[in-house]
Amino acid sequence: MNDTICAIATKLGIGAISIIRVSGKDAIQKVNTIFKGKNLEKVESHTIHYGFIMRENEIIDEVLISVMKAPRTFTREDVVEINCHGGILTTQKVLERLLSIGIRLAEPGEFTKRAFLNGRIDLSQAEAIMELIESKNEKTRKIALSSLRGSTSQLVKEFREKLKMIIASIEVNIDYPEYHDIEQMTKDKLLILLNELTEKLEEIIIHSKNHQLLKNGIQTAIVGRPNVGKSSILNHFLEEEKAIVTSIAGTTRDIVEGEIQLGNLTLQMMDTAGIRDTNDVVEKIGVEKSKQLLKEASLVLYVLDRSNSMSEDEKKLLDTLNKDKTIIVLNKSDIPAKIMREDISFPHVVYTTTQTLEGLQELKQEILKMFEQEELEEEDQRIFLNTRQVHLAEKASELLEEVKKSLQKGIELDMISFDLKEILDTLGMITGDTYQDEILDTLFANFCVGK
Secondary structure, eight states, X not given: OOSOEEEEOSOSSSOSEEEEEEESTTHHHHHHTTEESSOGGGSOSSEEEEEEEEETTEEEEEEEEEEEOTTSSSSSSOEEEEEEEOSHHHHHHHHHHHHHTTOEEOOTTHHHHHHHHTTSSOHHHHHHHHHHHHXXXXXXXXXXXXXXXXXXXXXXXXXXXXXXXXXXXXXXXHHOTTOTTSOOOOHHHHHHHHHHHHHHHHHHHHHHHHXXXXXXXEEEEEEOSTTSSHHHHHHXXXXXXXXXXXXXXXXXXXXXXXXXXXXXXXXXXXXXOOOSOOOOHHHHHHHHHHHHHHHHOSEEEEEEETTSOOOHHHHHHHHHSOGGGEEEEEEOTTSOOSSOGGGOOOSXXXXXXXXXXXXXXXXXXXXXXXXXXXXXXXXXXXXXXSHHHHHHHHHHHHHHHHHHHHHHTTOOHHHHHHHHHHHHHHHHHHHTSSOOXXXXXXXXXXXXXXX
């Protein structure tokens, strides 16, 4: 934390401008020693200055330098940003000059880590920065921005304040039993309060997991027996000939993957090997992969050839599928049908003809209908933003359930108070009110350099 650090803050490559960020107590003084222009140590904060980065009498680059003085900066340290010409060589030369005067190259996420350690942001806001950078659709971007502005922090704060009040009430009753004007915290009252907390926490965990689905992409498995049109559907969604399409059964022998954006949904689409009994060793491996993928997928497109009656294997597979996450695609609907709608007891059924692309737009709409549910549309964007936060929230919820069981077993309130403090600390780890150094090291190591 005492070092002055620097890093390239823009993507390295050919471009109009590159920005190199410097932060630390000596940032302004050190950069001033290699800058030909105004004396940066005497300029006003949050001002920009024209000049040159020098190596003795040699000009390295013509630059604009932004000077931002502590504490009104991202890291709450003095910060200098050097706007130099874009391009790999020029940017590297300016960076090398900074390193030559004793400024250290920043580690991944070190600027954000300093912002956290200096109290500029909490841990959930730090994570929101990377979530914002990595957003793939408008909805995840808005939620990340909301968290960066403190929505997750406020959510956790509210839970922790309620827990603190409960703990304080228990301890006052234990330490000062002679004060009769203090409201008595009974086991029944405590159970009501804990039920309210658990119910609210579980509700937000569900919303948070739905966000994870939006953010990480919905694993979508296209399954069915060979030659029913699975690869044609994949190719249409991806708008490229990703999978080979022939009239020969068993053409697809391995998983063919691709990613598409559908409204606010990211679909990780996987065309699987046709599921059937086969003696072909390679195809058999592909079939086993397909069956495994069925268990892991969040969305299954089960394609049936409507012009042929369902085989026994198809009927068996149909019985194993989760109706809430499966769309039955009745393909080849331009040919006289042998499979009727009444034969399918699933709520989501779409008719398609992959030869003419008929019905494929309706299939996309059905997918949107399945996943754009009310809980994903709510205006309240206060959720747990990533897997780490959700895991801690789930742990807190499990601990709350254990406390309620202890109450029902007759455990004394002074012992319950210790368990509630553990829940308080668990929730505190979401925002960094409580944390361990190794957790911080792991978390910020996943950030990009310069952020």
